Amino acid sequence: MAQRIIVNADDLGLAPSVNDAIFEVFRAGNLNSATLMVNMPGTGDAVDRSKDHPGLAVGLHFTLTEGRALTGQSSLTDGAGAFGSRKDLAMRSMRGQVKSIDILREFEAQLDRAEAMGITLTHSDSHQHVMMLPAVFDAVAPVIADRELGVRLVQPPLRMVRDAWTRPMKFLKQVLNLRNARRHRTRHTLRTNDVLVSIHDLASTGPYTATTYQALLATTNEHEVVEVMVHPYIVDDALRAMYASDLATKEPFFQRCIAEYEALRGASVFGDRSLINFVQL
Numbered sequence: 327m328a329q330r331i332i333v334n335a336d337d338l339g340l341a342p343s344v345n346d347a348i349f350e351v352f353r354a355g356n357l358n359s360a361t362l363m364v365n366m367p368g369t370g371d372a373v374d375r376s377k378d379h380p381g382l383a384v385g386l387h388f389t390l391t392e393g394r395a396l397t398g399q400s401s402l403t404d405g406a407g408a409f410g411s412r413k414d415l416a417m418r419s420m421r422g423q424v425k426s427i428d429i430l431r432e433f434e435a436q437l438d439r440a441e442a443m444g445i446t447l448t449h450s451d452s453h454q455h456v457m458m459l460p461a462v463f464d465a466v467a468p469v470i471a472d473r474e475l476g477v478r479l480v481q482p483p484l485r486m487v488r489d490a491w492t493r494p495m496k497f498l499k500q501v502l503n504l505r506n507a508r509r510h511r512t513r514h515t516l517r518t519n520d521v522l523v524s525i526h527d528l529a530s531t532g533p534y535t536a537t538t539y540q541a542l543l544a545t546t547n548e549h550e551v552v553e554v555m556v557h558p559y560i561v562d563d564a565l566r567a568m569y570a571s572d573l574a575t576k577e578p579f580f581q582r583c584i585a586e587y588e589a590l591r592g593a594s595v596f597g598d599r600s601l602i603n604f605v606q607l
Contacts, residue, residue, distance in 0.1 A: 328600040331543070332359055332519060333554045334478070336387055336451070339363040339372040341565045347558040347587045349375060352382050356590040357556055358601040361387035361451050364439045365396060367568070373443045383603035385449035385476070386440050388433055388466070390415055390456045396435040400428040412454045419461045429465035437473070449476030449517075449604035458506045467514040476517040476604025478553060481507035483521045485545040493529065500527070517607045520550035525586055526557070531578065532585025536595045543599070551607060558590050559583030 335348045338360040345368050351357050362372055362384055376384055390402055391412045399407045401424050402415070409415075418424050433450075440447055450457070450470060457463050458480050470477050480503045487504055490497040511518075523542040525534055539554065546552045559565070561580045569576045589595065 327548075328598050329543070329546075329548045329550075329552065330600045330602050330606075331552045331554055331596060332603055333357040333556060333596065333601060334359040334361060334385075334451070335556050335558060336361055336453070337363060337557060337559075338376075338384070338387065339369040340366050341368040341562075341568065342371045343560040343562040343565050344368060344558075345372045345375060347560040347591075349379055349382075351556070351558045351587065351590040352379055354591055354593075356595045357558075359383040359385065359448070359603045361385040361449075362440055362445060363387045363389050363392070363453065364436050364443070365389055365393040369443075373445060376445070383448040383605065384440075384445050385447055385451060385604065386437055388436055388450055388452040388457060390429075390432065390452070390462070391454050395432055396439060397428070397432045400432070401425040402428050402432060412456060415456060416459055419459050424461060426461065426465040429462055430469065433466045433469060437469070447473075447475060449478065451478035455480050455503070458503055458510075460506060460509065463506075463510050464513070467510070467516065470516055471514070474517075476607055478522065478555075479507040479510060479518045481519075481521050482527065483523065483545040483547075486523065486527055489545075490527070496527065517604060519553040519604075519607075521546050522553045522555055524555040526555075526582060531582055532589075534585050534589040536589070536593070536597075538589065539595050540597070543596075551602075554596075556586055556590060557583045558587035560587060 335357050338348050339362045391409050395403050395407050482500045487500045490500050
């Protein structure tokens, strides 16, 4: 039996150029799922064009660290209703300064906006993995269950955790993700992937090839449902302008995303593996 994988593109709706890349890779057959940001400049473009790609499963890319909140000013935002950084959200969450009701309301608002725009959501994940934070996951899990959605858990294969030990910060992130994923599985019964892999866990910044993805999948077990998280980007002046105040910090991420786009836009990368989406779990 072929291994089942979900190849999901994050950041649909971030900007038109990112949408271009995601839809092109979908047409090439190298992804079958994407998650939509509903509060970004490219949201409307993504929704309009998704109608021309009916085979693409679309979920919510829950966003608490980019753009503005749909629910206005709260414990999640500054005084103007803008989200802060993931680091700030994590620190304030650990100090008990983020209210669960604010997380819940914003999550429901983002789900409702996607559905009001005509998207039948298959699942949810989150921008910069904010849903892996215990306070965030516990707040949204009942809604996910009630709406019968799938959900991403960022659970790295054990081999990927071990391989990261020479990079202390990456190793720490992998250990925390593994611990939190196991915690979430214990506390909540939800439809989810077994493990997740990504080129962003590699030391290499590219170029990437089919061999790169085969090596990532080789760290998993054949019986596991693997989510391959991808970020194919076309980076244009408009996208760079969105991050003009911190472009030097953002550029290494952009370069990985450009390299991923180049790897996935052509011939089939995933061979005879069975591409499924979260509805099929």
